[in-house]
Amino acid sequence: MAETEDTANVRCLPDLVARMRAEPRLKQIIESLRSGTSGTIDGAWGSSCALVTAALVESSSPSPPSPKAVRSGDQSPGRPSPLLVVLPRISDVDDFAVDVMSFLGTAPTIFPAWDSLPTEHRVSDEVFGARLRTISLLESETPRRSSSPACRR
Numbered sequence: 001m002a003e004t005e006d007t008a009n010v011r012c013l014p015d016l017v018a019r020m021r022a023e024p025r026l027k028q029i030i031e032s033l034r035s036g037t038s039g040t041i042d043g044a045w046g047s048s049c050a051l052v053t054a055a056l057v058e059s060s061s062p063s064p065p066s067p068k069a070v071r072s073g074d075q076s077p078g079r080p081s082p083l084l085v086v087l088p089r090i091s092d093v094d095d096f097a098v099d100v101m102s103f104l105g106t107a108p109t110i111f112p113a114w115d116s117l118p119t120e121h122r123v124s125d126e127v128f129g130a131r132l133r134t135i136s137l138l139e140s141e142t143p144r145r146s147s148s149p150a151c152r153r
Contacts, residue, residue: 013102020055030059049085050099057083057104082138090115109134 010016020026029039033056044052060081087093090113101107112130 014105016051017054017058017103020051021059023055026052026055030056047099047102050096051103053083053085053100053108054103109137 010019021030029041032039041052060083085096085108087096093110093113097108097110110130111134112127114127
């Protein structure tokens with residue numbers, strides 16, 4: 001297959017994220033989200049969901065400064081807003097996380113599902129602890145650092 005101008009810049013999976021961000025229809029969705037309205041992507045399945053998620057994560061704008069930062073006089077922009085992805089089946093989570101990591105170079109934070117009712121759990125339950133860690137991470141002032149994905153050229 002001959003290399004065309006469209007494929008010349010795609011050397012590894014993270015390169016696809018920049019290409020996806022340049023897609024005009026995705027730009028419209030990003031602008032909708034930034035303005036506080038919703039956006040819908042229909043018909044995406046498999047790794048394309050993770051690619052769109054990676055493009056949205058890289059396009060996320062910092063949130064306004066937290067009230068705590070404003071009280072301390074820090075008016076700098078906050079960290080990027082979290083992106084919540086809801087998958088239809090628990091069995092999809094691990095594959096989706098691996099795909100997102102392939103595109104971004106860092107694993108997404110997973111909010112684990114309970115297989116039973118919350119009232120049936122103890123405070124020492126592993127899922128309960130993981131859910132608390134995720135909530136604590138989302139509420140923290142310091143975002144989790146992500147690494148840059150590596151490409152072989």
